[in-house]
Amino acid sequence: MKKLFFASALSLFSLASFAQDAAKEDPAAKLLVDGFRKDKEKSDKDVTDPKSSAKAAFWMERAKLYENIASQASQVDSSAAKTAYEAYKKVVELDKTKKGEPGKSAKEAQTSLDGGEGTNLFNAFVRQGAEKYQAKNLAGALEMFTIAQEINKKDTLASLYGGIAAQQLDKKDIARDQFEKYATNGGKDPSVFYGLAQLYRAENNFDKAIETLNKGLTQSPNNKDLKAEIVNILLASGKEDQAIKELEALATADPKNTQNMVNLAILYDNMQRTAADSIKQIKVKMGTGTNASSSITKNIESEKGKIEVYDGEVKRIGALIKKQPKNADLKRQLSEVNAKKKESLAAITKMQGEITAAQEAAKGNDVAGMEKSLATLKAKQTEASGKAITNYKKVLEVDAANYDALFNLGVFYFNEAVLLKGEVDNMNMTEYQQRGKEIEGRVCGKFKKAKPYFEKAIQAKDEAEAKETLTTVNGVLEQFTSKGVACVDEP
Incomplete structure (x- = not known):
């Protein structure tokens, strides 16, 4: 979805680029640019003249010159709109009547600063912001779009492109605020609502993300991406049951949309797997004492069998030693057998202690509660399994x-x-x-x-x-x- 509004932005920026390229080719346009350069040089020089810079008329002339440069010949000064903006503010500051009220020029300048009807300062900022964006000067573009919003607070264009620039600069807070202004002022592009919801989702503000998507759906009721993203955010926030309801509604409304059905089947599939894992854990816990005791008992019996063998060897070797009392090898064999018997007796003692511990641990289990949970989970697993298979097969009926x-x-x-x-x-x-x-x-x-x-x-x-x-x-x-x-x- 992000590509959609980046594409719309580029359409504006490409127009700005085309205008500049045209100026390079057209002799008349070149003449206009040269004229602006000369006028700019004179105005910049007069700024340092105390007499000129003290007059509101000078600043009004300078404001209009730079506004025209920004609108018609941006190559003369890529930030001309800002100079025009500051010049208009200077007019408002200097042009006062004897009563201290705004004069005629101040009122005209203020109208431009407020983006009044027939004024062009807002468009000048948007144009130069677009050119800076195209030149990959994202910070400069964001500044231009931000000032444009101050001029026309009800506009959606500058807030849209300001949000895009801020997002690319990874200034998430600014991007979020810009897109919020776009939405508040009546913007309708579903891509913006999607992108704004993503910003809230990244902050784990899931409720605000869903609220944003629902606002987008009021503008674009049939937008599938916004609807699908609501499901994704519900899942990310752990609201699986609500996500399933949303997906079921989507699947019912659009039975040919296999992706919705696949997603619904996957949800049920995940649900049954989760239930199966929980069932396994409860079974292990319920059988902890019995299973452990049974396993250890088998090991004890094995050790006892070894002891019987060792006892037999002790008797056999002992009988041979009586006949050969000086045989050192027989004495070594007897010592090894007795050592192994001792190890087995120690192992049996240890395992008997483990049996007691396992039995004590099992006493703390709420068997009745676990059996109830087990029954609930088995029912949930069976239901989820059936719905997963049903939805997978529905998909295959369509595709x-x-x-x-x-x-x-x-x-x-x-x-x-x-x-x-x-x-x-x-x-x-x-x-x-x-x-x-x-x-x-x-x-x-x-x-x-x-x-x-x-x-x-x-x-x-x-x-x-x-x-x-x-x-x-x-x-x-x-x-x-x-x-x-x-x-x-x-x-």
Whole structure:
């Protein structure tokens, strides 16, 4: 969107450049420029003359000369508008009646300073500001546009270009104020409202950003960029539910806009993934005591088995030593076995303490509360998953080659397969013998379901990410085939 209003700015600036180029080619224009140069030299000299510089008439003549230079021959003085501005103020200062009231010239000068009807000082500043912008003198351009606003406080042109110059100078506060003036004075360019909202967003002032976008929508009710940016800012501010409502409204209003549907599907997809992560964390917490105790108990049993072996070795080596009491190697072996037995006994003592600690930690868990949260999260995950798939498929009904929808659907089923495979990986031998093969078949089925989406995504757009993922899927399916696992297709 920023490119839109930069383009409109350049259209103004190019006109200024064209005028200057024309002056170089046209003999009559050159004559005019030469005349302005001579008049400028005389006026600049007279400024130092106490008699001339004390007269309001001199300053009025100087103001009009420099105003004309700024408007017609800026190459004579690129800041002529400022000189005209100061000269007009000098007229107001000097031209007083006997009663101390403004004289005729002072009133005329003040009218120019106020941008009155028929005056040209405002346009002179805008023109020279445009020329400075084109010459990449952004600070000079901003100064010109700022003074132009003082002359015509209700104008939108100077505030628009002043905001652009300030933004390029990275003077965000000034850019924001300039664009606010543009909006307040009735500016309608949606690009400005978009850019202003971005400035507020960068300050994390999300409410003001959305307010700005809504103002832009009152001027341009059907602008898709402004509507989409409202969704982005709602997401950035953590208002996911509100963002979904906005996107659903956009998708309903424009059912052919696949980007809205893709974004909506991604939101639901992210929602179900977040819920899945939370479910996993709660399950880990709920099983902390039991799982830890079970794992440690297995390790204790393993150490006890080692001690039985060590005891057997102690008896065997002890019997041999009785027969060969001077055998140093047998004594060394006995010492090593006793040392290992001691290590195992110490390990058992430590692990028994860990079991006690794990059980105590588990007592602090609000099991009932966690089970309630778990049920809520599972329902949310199921609903979000269904809506994500539905919206991805709606996109494909409109655009069967939509890369984002194809790739994300493939990822959706791929992730489901990975989660399910985690169940198999955590099984002990007994559990695997009971239901491992059945779950592996479902895992295989989900990988198989993901595969065609990645294939179609690659056909739509030759992206490395999709190709790499498809290679992974093919490798996993080959492993299942070699293990004799039959893929189970699920709806």
